[in-house]
Amino acid sequence: MARVLTPRAEDFPRWYQDLIAKAQLADNGPVRGTMVIRPVGYAIWERMQADMDARIKEAGVQNAYFPLFIPESYLRREADHVEGFSPELAVVTHAGGKELAEPLVVRPTSETVIGEFMAKWVDSYRDLPLLLNQWANVVRWELRPRTFLRTTEFLWQEGHTAHATEADAREHARDVHKNVYQAFMEELLAVPVVPGRKTKGERFAGATNTMTVEAMMGDTKALQMGTSHELGQNFAKAFDITYSSAAGSVEHAWTTSWGTSTRMMGGLIMVHGDDNGLRLPPRLAPIQVQVMVVKAGEGVTEAAAKLRDELKAAGVRVKLDDRADVPFGRRAVDAELQGVPIRVEVGPRDLAAGNVTVARRIDGSKSPIPIGDIVGAVTSALKADQQRLFDDALAFREERTVDVKTLGDAIEAAQTGWARVPWSAVGDAGEKEANGKAVTVRCLTRADGGMPDSDEEPNLIAYLARSY
Template sequence: MARVLTPRAEDFPRWYQDLIAKAQLADNGPVRGTMVIRPAGYAIWERMQAEMDARIKAAGAENAYFPLFIPESYLKREAEHVEGFSPELAVVTHGGGKQLAEPVVVRPTSETVIGEFMAKWIGSYRDLPLLLNQWANVVRWEMRPRIFLRTSEFLWQEGHTAHVDEADARAYARRILHEVYEDFMVRELGIPVLVGLKTARERFAGATATYTCEGMMGDGKALQLGTSHELGQNFAKAFDMTFTSAAGSVEHAWTTSWGTSTRMLGGLIMVHGDDNGLRVPPRLAPVQAHIMVVKAGDGVAEAAAKLRDALRDAGVRVGLDDRTDTPFGRRAVDAELKGYPVRVEVGPRDLAAGNAVLVRRTNGSKTPVPVTDVVAAVLAALEADQQSLHDEALALRESRTVTVQTLAEAIEAAATGWARVPWSEVGPAGETEANGKGVTVRCLVRADGSVPDSEDEPDLVAILARAY
C-alpha cells in the first residue's frame, strides 16, 4: 500500500496533522487557533458526548445552559481565577453597533457566572447538593494552537456543583473523576489513564485540589484528558453563595467543577492511531462495521444490503459503501484512515463461494467468513478489538514508564516516557527545575496507586513527563 501518512516514527507531530487532514476529521478555522470539526470527527465527538452524558446523569447531575458572555467584573471577583485566565480572554467591546458600557468576556469557563446563579437558587441545605452540567463552547486565546489539543475555541462539558460541606464536595469531585471520567476513558476510549492529584502549581486557577486523568500518547508524552476540581469555599465566598444549615446557621457552600473536552479527540488519535490512520475503539465508533461492495456483480448489492440489515438488527452501528464507480483501493485506504473497527468486503468472487471478507482494523487481519456467520464474527471481533486496543495502550505505557529515585533520573527518563519518582525527591523546587527542562509533574499518586487528598501526604509518587 502506498504511503499515505508521514510515519509516526519519522515525525509524530506531522503524522498527527496528516492524519487529521486525510481522515477528514478537522480543518483549521479562518480565525487563528479556531477549528472546523468535520463530520467524520464530529460523529466521534457525538459518541463521546452520548457516553459521557449518560454517566453524568447517572451521577445525578442535570444539564443546563449558561450565557456565553460574562461581565468582565465577574472574572475579577476570585483573585487566582482572574490571574489564571486574563491572558487568554477574548473581549467583546461592541454590540448592536455601539460600544458597550462594560466590556464582556467570552467565557473561558463558567465558574463565575454559574456561581452567581447558584447563589440565587440556593436557600437552605435542602437545595443541596446542587449538581449541574453544561455542554458548551469556550474560548481561551491560544498562541500556539494545535487542532483538538490547543484551540482558541473548543467544545466541552463543564460540571459545577455545590455541597453542604467539604467532605461531600470532595466525595462528589472524586465520584466524577472515577465513575464518569476514568470509567469512560478506560471502557470506551480504551485509554488506560493514570488518575492522580495535581501539585499546587498545576492546579486549576481558584481550586483547592485538582484531580486528573493522564494518558500516555504514542510518542511517550502525557495528555491531560480530564480534570475534576474541589474549589473549597473560594467561589462561594466570591459570589456570596450561602445556605441555611439544618442547625439554622448561615454558611458558605463548598463547590466543585470538572471538565472534559474535544481534546479527547486528540488523545484518541495519538493513543490508537497507526501509520495507516485512525483506529477507533469499537464501543466508541460511530460506524462499527463498514460494509464495502468490492465491485458490482450478480447479487452483490443485495448481499451487502442483507448484511447491513442483519448487522443493524444485531445492534451494530453499520455503514455501507457501494460507490463502485470509485476504485476499491482508494476506498480501502480511506476506510483505513477513518479507522472503522471492522470492514466487511463483499465482492463477486468471494460471494460465489458463499463468503465475505472480514478485515479487522486493529490487527489488519483479513479472513473469509461464510456470509451466514458474518454477524457472529463481527460481534466477536468488536469485543476482542476493544480489549486489544486498550491492552496495547497499557503495554506501551508500562514499557515506557520507569521507576527512579532521583529528580535527575526522572528528568532524563521523561525524554522518552514517564518517570515515577518519590515526590519527596522532587518537591516544589524540583518541580521548578523540571519545568525549566520542559518536564512537568503530571500528578501525584499513593504507593498503592490510589489518589491522595493532599500533596503533603507521606510517601507519594510523582509522575514526571513531557506533556501536550
C-alpha cells in the first residue's frame, strides 16, 4: 500500500501533524497557535462532550456560563494565580472604538470570575455545596503551540465548586477525578490512565493540591489528560466566599476546580493512532460503521442501503458510502485515516455468494461474512474492539514502565518509557535535576496506586517521564 503518513517510528511529531492534516481533523488558524477544528475532528469532540457532560451531571453538577472577559484586577487578588498566568494572558485594551479604563483579560481559566459570583450566591451552609461547570473557550498565549496539545485558544470544561468543609471539598474533587475523569478516559476513550498527585512544583497556580490523570502516548511520553484541584480557602479568601454555619458563625468556603480540554483529542490520536491513521474506540466513534459500495450495479447499492438500515435499526452509528464515482481504494484509505472502526464492503462478487466483507480497523482483520449475520458480527466486533484498544494501550504502557530505585536510573529509564521510583529517592532537589534533563515527575501515588493525601506521606512512588 502507498505510504499515507510519515511512519510513526520515523518521526513521531511529524506523523502526528500529518495525521491531523490528512484525516482533516484540524487546521492551523490564522493567528499563531490557534486552530480550526474541522468537521471530522469536531464530531469526535462533540461525542466526548456529550459523554463527559452526562457524567458531570450524574455527579450532581449544574452547567452555567460565565463571561469571557475578566477585569485585570480580579486576577491580582490571588497572588499565586496571577503569577502563574500573567505570562500567558491576552489583553483587550480597546473596545467600542475607545481605550478601556481597565484592561480586560481574556479568561485563561475562570476561578476568579466564578469566585466573585459564588460570593454573591452563597449565604448559608444550606447553599453548599455549590457545584458548577461550564463548557467554554479559554486563551493562554503559547510560545510552542502544537495542535490540540497546546493551543493559544482551546475548548474545555471547567468545574468550579464550593464546600462547607475541607473534607467535603476533597471528597468531591476525588470523586470527580476518579468517577468522571478516569472512568471517561478508560471507558469512552479506551485510554488507560494513572491517577496521582502532582508535586508542589507542578501544581496549578493557586491550588493546595493538584491531581492528574496521566496517559502514555505512542512515543512513550506522558500526557496530562485532565486535572482536578483542591484550592483550599485561597480563592474563598480572595473573593470573600463566606457562609453562615448552622451554629451561626461566618466561615470561608473551600473550593475546587477541575478541567479537561481539546487536548484529549491529541492524547486520543497519540495513544491509538497507527501508520494508517487514527483508530477510534467504537464507543466514541461518530461513525462506527461505514457501509461501502465497492462498485455499483447488480443490486449492490440496494443491498448496501438495506444493510445500513438494519445496522441503524440495531442502534449502530452507520454511514452509507455509495460514492461510486470516487475510487474505492481512496475511500477505504480515507476511512482508515479517520479511524472508522468497521468498514462493511459490499461488492458484486461477494454479494453473489451471499457475503460482504467486514474490515476491522482496530485489529486490521478482513473477512467475508454472510449478509444475514452482519448485524450480530458488527455489534460484537464493536464491543470486542473497544476492549482491545484499551488492552493494547495498557499492555504498551506496562511493557514500557520500569521500577527503579535511584534518580539516575529513573532519568535513564524515562528516555524510553516511564520510570516508577520511590519519591524519597527523588525529592525537590531530584525533581529539579530531572527537569534539567527534560524529565518531569508526572505524579505521585501510594505504593498500591492509591491517591496520596500529601506529598509528605512515606513510601510514595513517583512516575518520571518525558512529557507533552
